Amino acid sequence: MSSDNDKGAGKRPTWPGGISAVLTQMEGRRDALSYAETEAPPPADLALAPLADQIVADPDDDPAEAPPFRSSYHRKRHALRKELTGETELVFLNGLLIAHLRKRDFPAHLPALFQRLWAEQGPHLLARLNPRWLVSTVTTFGDHGTTPTQRSVGLALTVLFGTMKLYESERLYSGLTADRPFPLDQKAKGPLPLEMDAYAIANGGLDVNMIGRLWTEAEDDPVLRPLAHHLLDLLIHDEHTLFRRLMTMRNRKARKEAKAAPAATPAARGDNPAPVPAAHRRLSPETLRWGLVSTIRAPLPQIARFAAHHLELGAEALHLYLDSPDPGAEAFLSRHPRLHITQCDAGYWEATGKTRMDAHQLRQAHNATRCLRAVADSLDWLGHIDVDEFLLPDRPVARILADVSPRHALARIAPAEALARDDGPPQHFKLTHRHADQPKAVLQDIYPTFGLHLYGGFLSHTSGKVFARTGIPDTRLGIHTMKYHGADATNRARPADIRLAHLHAPSWEHFLTHLSFRREKGSYRPRSERVEMGQAQLIAFLAEDEGEAGLRLLFDEVCADTPELRARLVAHDMLVSWPFDPDAAVARVFGALP
DSSP, X not given: OOOHHHHHTTOOOSSTTHHHHHHHHHHTTOOOOOOOTTOOOOOTTOOOGGGGGOBOOOGGGOTTTSSXXXXXXXXXXXXXXXXTTTSBHHHHHHHHHHHHHTSSOOOTTHHHHXXXXXXXXXXXXXXXXXXXXXXXXXXXXXXXOSSHHHHHHHHHHHHHHHHHHHHHHHHGGGTOOTTOOOOGGGOOOSOOGGGOOOOOTTTOOHHHXXXXXXXXHHTTOTTHHHHHHHHHHHHHHOTTSHHHHHHHHHHHHHHHHHHHSOOOOOSBTTBOOOOOOGGGGGOOTTTOOEEEEEEEOSOHHHHHHHHHHHHHTTOSEEEEEESSOOHHHHHHHTTSTTEEEEEOSHHHHHHHTSOOOSSHHHHHHHHHHHHHHHTXXXXXXXXXXXXXXXXXXXXXHHHHHHTSOTTOSEEEEEEEEEOBOSSSSOOEEEOOTTTTTOOTTXXXXXXXXXXXXXXXXXXXXXXXXXXXXXXXXXXXXXXSOEEETTEEOOOEEOOSSEEEEEOSSSSHHHHHHHHHHHHHTSTTSOOSSSTTTTHHHHHHHIIIIIHHHHHHHHHHHHTBOOHHXXXXXXXXXXXXXXXXXXXXXXXXXXXXOO
């Protein structure tokens, strides 16, 4: 039998010089930081709590921090404060400790200070550190952990994320972005390194075993556990990983095999229930994951209000497709781990293999359907709503959806049209007569002039929007429905304890500004369906015969938040009041907007 040395004889190492060269290069940047005469590292007994409220200022504005640099410590400190300007001093302290502890030598008390920082201020840091700094932190636990769990899990996660960075960087040269899996029919033949067997796409368990073992190993350490679990949770929900691509390929393979089998056709198009996945029958409010998809053409502040409101309601993920590409908005929003931004630019449409549709409704349905298929492994329910629509639940959304019967594949959320006010966001919303279980005759009492011409007394849609269960084959999302085998799925629920607030005309100026677009391409177009049957004709008549005065009369009676209208709505149980404050939600979730 040949020895290990014999096996390597005659082979060329990847790094010239072999492992000796690897170790030499690795040690090359580990020289300790040097200090000038008046400089010193943070002390072991540093008071941490006050640093949570102190903000890092631009070091170039502080003579004590600005160049010329007195030492390598000064240079590193300046670079970190420059990068972390606007963050808290605790975030800076974490970065400074990591910079020291990466070196070969460092002040002896710094590992203990690092441990104390995370034991006392872990939640503060988890809420503010981006993924790159989180990975650097867990690497430091691997190097300087005080428990076997900290060292083993820290090292394992370091190797995992480092390997991911290498192969994901190389994969970009394939021409495919990180969220696009390889085609199933282009698998190359050839051996894997070290004589490994290939991963089985259909039923392989290596991915689950890796993530699951790291998760359970981290359970044993109260300091490391929140950080490790947070990083693994980010990984599980990231759409740009090998794990997500393999899962997508697995699902495609399963759908391909299912299509090869004889398809069951609904006995009649009038009864078309979509099959609910078996796993959904075991969902609880604690395990259920829900999210939203929206195709958006709006400025950043409006997108931020939409996102902040629903993140605070507990959305696991928001998938936002920017119909009008906005790199600045993407850069800002993508900092939040539960926001997934797609720029619908020329490259996006080319990658989909479709020509960009002229009608925005078609683009919305296309993006929503792509998302519904992509999130089958990360979400249980996906809602499709617009940027001017906000969920108003009476109790946690996850609990509402968990209570939907396993017989139902989708849940339709009834709309509540906002009443317009000029002194802040709407606080009152109206229902249609049907969603309030009132006879149609009440519309003439509530809206004396226009009630009989507007279905439900609404200017906007009255159908509501839907949440769809994920993981159901051959389904598509539309604007107001989910289709199964090309027809509307009929097994739908209508939860009574959640409304969809629609800020359709939150002010007179907004109504006028959007009037032309809505008459040409939007909700004020003439159409043949019963819903909103007289709306287009009514607005056209008022615009042409009465002008702005006639339109204002319509707006004041139907849309304006007046005590008289609210009283009439209350009399028929058609008013919903809600302490709606999206700007406060933005401040809590994002802080200041750029």
